[in-house]
Amino acid sequence: MRSITLSQAVNEAIAEEMRLDSSVFLIGEDVAEAGTPFKITSGLVEEFGTERVIDTPISEPGFMGLAVGAAMTGSRPIVDIMFGDFLFLIMDQLCNQAAKAHYMSGGKLNVPLVVRTNLGATRRSAAQHSQSLHALVSHIPGLKIAMPSSAYEAKGLLKTAIRDDNPVVIFEDKLMYQDKADVPEDEYLIPFGEAAVLQEGNQVTLIGTSSMRQVCEEAALILADEKISVEIIDPRTLVPLDEKTILNSAKKTGRVVVVDEGHQNFGVTAEIASRISEKAFYYLDAPVIRMGAMDVPVPFSPVLEDLTVPTAEKVASNARKIIAGELVHEL
């Protein structure tokens, strides 16, 4: 099978869906000739023209609002939000307008749009270009949230997102844009709400979202050397969440570490851990461990920034501790 980068996978997904459906268009800052700062959308304007690959002024609330209105009246816009941090700028249009229109209108209106954005620290970009804000939007009913963890997932999930009749926010890991993975040439879709079991094991489950899937896989390699059997799960979408696969794994291994790059407080790790605790409590041999980003604004200095995100070593260490029956955090 051929191997392509996550960036190419995203580009292919957009191009394929735009060829299939003339109501799909791309809108955002420097998405046309510039192809975005990450060069993800390069080439699309040459194929689809400036009418469907629309460069906007630096007006995130404005073009997000335009996308909501276009979606409400028959288009299927893909909105490019250059950095996940800029989600704060579009909150009213995304959360008060797009997310609620279907419900508030009793099912009359619908808003089929995709917000493509990113997450991930350690790019030395400081606190306003490094946040992982997926928990924030996962809290809002009416939105669906996808978290691709490789080029394969990026393509399959984005194509599903574009065809979904609801507003979807898809977070790509900005450090992974050049990472390659096997991606079929034939068309495929990845359904929402279906987690991937990446590796089967029976002593501990590592659940890793997006950027943290790799961290979990590296941790599993460390633990494999110690003959510890690890199961790895990638939820792939947070909303809807494949609770069944997660609970089945928790029941099997009895020990779970949930790893996610959003802040740990009130975050995705807390949500998943609490569902496991509520619904698989009597199967557990240890507390479910949350590992999110440190609860500080992301610092610039590399020596500080690297301290704020979960690492494979720390994940392996926590897995080791709960297998040994040691508490991970002292009160």
Added chain:
Amino acid sequence: MAKKINTNSESYLKMYSQMVKIRSFEDQANQLYLDAKMPGLTHMYSGEEAVAVGICEALTVKDKITSTHRGHGHCVAKGAELKQMFCELLGKEEGYCRGKGGSMHIADQSNGNLGANAIVGGSMGIATGSALRAKLNGDSDVTVCFFGDGATAQGLLYEVMNMAALWNLPVIYACENNGYSEYTATDEIAAGDILDRARAFGIEAHKVDGQDVLAVNKLATDLVARARKGEGPFFIELITYRYHGHHVGDINRTYYRSKEEEEDWKKNKDPIKILGDWLVSEKIASDDELKIIRDDIAAEAHVAVQYALEASYPNSNEVDMHVYMEAN
């Protein structure tokens, strides 16, 4: 010529009826609130009828509007049924939104009403996006974005006007200047001339007497036709007045405007009275004929409200329905 006069007469009488319909709806809605029969609260459109009717009578059913928290007038003017509107106000299943939206969120897609919006200025992007869709698809419809003077303080307006002007979108920004931004005089919240803000983007901007439905309709008809031809966007400031407070509970309001001022508008600048007097003076209708129109519509509103009061509430299983649109 004779035929043209007849057609115009029908159109004048339609505008009269539509304005009366809005007033009757609001009178009933206010009474529902006073009688504690309506959950929550609502914002009355009474006094501003010529704005919604003058503009919506220049639109076709395919043209779109976005509306505001003070949205009943736009909704009626764009063709909505009173029964379904009252049902929505009372949270009933037969309401336009099955009782899930209420007064501030009525949407009536069948008539091109993309919905009222409880975020002040929240629909400016939606209206402009609808116009973008029309341009991209080559659709001929025009979108009108209604908002108040208070909403001109929201930054979103300037972001979307910039894009609408850059891309010549078929959207008309209709600023209903009723003189008050909630409980504060517009003079205290708006620096400079509101029209200049649109003109700064190269958008043609007009001011019109929002109590004169014929003047509003004449201007709107012209601008809608031009927007359809790709000459948009346009901006209109309509000078008007709301007879009630910011919302139905805003009763004691002399700290921000005088009773004399309110009486002057009601007595001397009422849009229904102004058009009625003109219809009589032009011999298009007699006082008696106009009274019959008013009485018939008031009776219709009464029947609609009684219907809504007796209508069913949604079943409890509707509470988590319509959060997401299910795949076909």
